[in-house]
Amino acid sequence: MEASRGNIFKVIEMIRRRGLSHRLEKALMECRPWARVTFISNLQPEDDTVKLLLCVDASGSSDRAISRVTELGLGHSKSNSVTLFTVCESLPEHVFEISEKVGMHAKELASAWSLKSRSAGEQALAQAKAKLLESGLPESAIHIKLCVADATPESRQVAAAASLIEEMTSGNYDLVVIGRRGAKHLSENLIGSVADKVIRAASGRSVLLVD
Structure with a gap:
């Protein structure tokens, strides 16, 4: 089945988010052969902008x-916009209190980790922006947001x-694009199990999940 919003995007499979059971939702996310899954609840924006x-x-x-965004030409209209978003972790000082390096205090270690x-x-945002510009997306359509979140290693994904x-929620986006698997490194881990939490909270929004 193929879905489109004025030829703006295509997906392999379209499923209405409302009524989707958690069991089916989990099965879809763990199904490795599926390259892309999108949960669609509202295909038509109020105007032609996305x-x-x-x-x-x-x-x-x-x-x-x-790459999927560039392939589909998302945001290429002057009235459309793409917001690149990432989360950076700021670790509390007490995380390092037990295993401090010689000659360094917890505050210094926490600061170094945050930096x-x-x-x-x-770097991830800069590389993503460069790829979008290379695809022909106008710079005026690209917005950058870096969020710093206080978190311990145990709570970083939450x-x-x-x-x-x-x-x-606050940005009132028409479409959210997220990868299914994230980076392994602590400081780079935004996507992965995070995708599951985002999908569950995406009622009334469209989500494109890329394997």
Whole structure:
């Protein structure tokens, strides 16, 4: 089945989000042969403009999501916009209190980790923007958002999902594009199990999930 919004995007499979059971939802996300899944609840925006939220990190899945956006020409209209969004982690000082490096205090370690996370996020955003520009997307249509979330290693995915869901909700986006699998590194991990949380919170919105 193929769906389109004025030839703006295509997907392999279209499923109405309302009424989708958690069991089926989980099965769809874990089905490896499926390259792309989208949960659609409202295909028609109020006007011809499209606001797209593209979630990025340093993972291959994120790269494929970016490629998918460029392949479909999303945002190429002057009235459309693409927001590149990533989450950087700011780790509390107490995380390092037990295993401090020699000569370094917890505050310094926490600061160094936060700077590393922010640098990785900025690099991922810059690379994503470069790919969109290379595809012909006008720079005026591209918006950059980097969110810093306080999180421990145990809560990083929850914090990332909460930040993404907040942006998705407040930004009134027509389409959210996210990779199914995220980067393995702590400071780069936005996408992955986060995608499941985002989909569950996407009632009334369209989500394109890229493997």
